[in-house]
Amino acid sequence: MTAQFDMFADDAPTVIRRSRSDGRATPVMTEDDMVRHLQETGRYRILMKLQPRPVVQLPDSAFPLRGVIIDTETTGLSSRKDEIIEIGAVAFSFDATGTIGAVTDVYGGLRQPSRPIPADITRLTGITEAMVAGQVIDFDRLEALVTPADLIIAHNAGFDRPFCEALSPIFADKAWACSVSEVDWHARGFEGTKLGYLIGQAGYFHDGHRAVDDCFALLEVLDSNGQDQAGSAFAELYAASQRSRVRIFAENSPFDLKDHLKGRGYRWSDGSDGRPKAWWTEVADADLKDELCWLRSEIYRYEASPPMKRLTAFDRFKG
Template sequence: MQGQADLFLGLDEAAGPFQKPVSSQIQVKLQGQQRALRLDPANFEPAANALEASGQYRILRRLQPRPVVTSRIAVPGQKVAVIVDTETTGLDHTRDEVIEIGMVAFSYDEDGRIGDVVDTFNALREPSVPITPEITRLTGITPDMVKGQMIDLDPVEAFIQPAHLVIAHNARFDRPFCERLSQAFSLKAWACSHAEVSWSDFGFEGSKLGYLLSQCGWFHQGHRAVEDCHALLEVLAAPLRGDTGCAMSHLLASARKALLRIWAEGSPFDMKDELKKRGYRWSDGNDGRPKSWFIEVTEDAYEAEMKFLRQEIYCRDVEPFTQRITAFERFRAAS
């Protein structure tokens, strides 16, 4: 339409449609006339801001990890948390092995405000079995990269020693692998940013790390351990839509709560759909836990859950086996 600007990346007029665009030049076609605007790196951010301000574009910026602050003044009330991520040869912690571990340690206060990155750690490990092409595709880690590599556990244990909390985006996966690597991880309180933050309440349509990061305005090299840790830190620190806090504050609130795990042992088989509908999960008993349906509820929801079981499931007075689960026990393989 005449009078309407058509902004596009400059292409060689003679080049085919699949030729690489000239990244240093933007062509502006306005009312049949062309003029070239040459952008240097100093103009990238103003250009991105202008596009965002138009309301017609969303810009993703490459995530730049926060610098490590090695010498800092201790702030009263601040604690240290460690974000951990593992890359492995498979999904089974009893059989598969860690091939990379990444960690980022950072300070935070009681309200969940994130302070400085105080240290980072990354190490590769050669497994006892070959890394499959599928694992290389998922992680970017090749057999050559890990050849002769090992994870020295002394620095790993020294790294997590000051941590008041260990955070993973899938703690149910990472904690068992980490504990198999070193029992020092079993002494720590754990939190899961995937399971313990109600992302949908804040307008997110998914909870995968890459999606959350893009919704916060960044992109990164995913599926490498320490890069994923840096990415999760920014997701935890970013402001939430319609909320005065950040995801870290909600994660801390969840981690501080004890849950009661109720085992519906011996429940009637024909009630399994009702239990599943209410949120119960099945344990097959292979990991030492009861072979039973179970659910985890907050302490203030315990009486309502007992009433449901007695009236709707067992139709009699029962006292199901119940465990109190804190952040020190949550997400263990057999907890």
């Protein structure tokens, strides 16, 4: 007696069939049964291919807010000299508690840059010169999708926002949130923050490094609840976006204490972007007093008053 599992059947449910002595096949397991059986052995981990959510033409009025997930593929890391070669955007509805409703619009577009795409970018993204030749972004479509947004989300908004604002002014006056820095993924049972890892640990796989695919992948991860979590990752992200933060510049800090600042998470600004030339960090309002105490006792060793700037989602993550 032989057994066969048709992993590529288009008709659901997929079954395992065993040949009987009379030559006829008898269904034994559905695909769901097989997945459950493998998982129950404790020796297998099953990943399901992520399917993009359908676009709903008439959103439920119970979800009056609009979010847009943005992803970009670029020719390099600098928004001042590199360019977007692909942008993806997935719009969705949500409510004031951060509960996601439905996908309301999708846009993806390629763009021919002014200079050739570096070979390492093509290897990473799969985007070739032939694919972008003559391609331009449909700004009317993109503006129609972005304009109603109450919040724009990017997985590393500090990277995507400057590129998007260099591309079009429609992004400049929007509230932005970062799904890397404003979600405590560790508390949700994840051991990393890269999108490929998050989607894999959530039980999916997808075609990564293409903009719209990555947007849909991030939507699924944000709509999931972590271990011992009362709400979704998006609910946590939305709540974080409503809170202001304070950027502190440790101006005139002693050079020999730069490793102390670095170890505490401070980053260096060379002053070329209009910020003070100094090590800087961002803290929540509730942590401001403790951070100033640390600076005064461990770095300055006097009652210094370093420059500070209060930030909201409308001006965070700008270049």
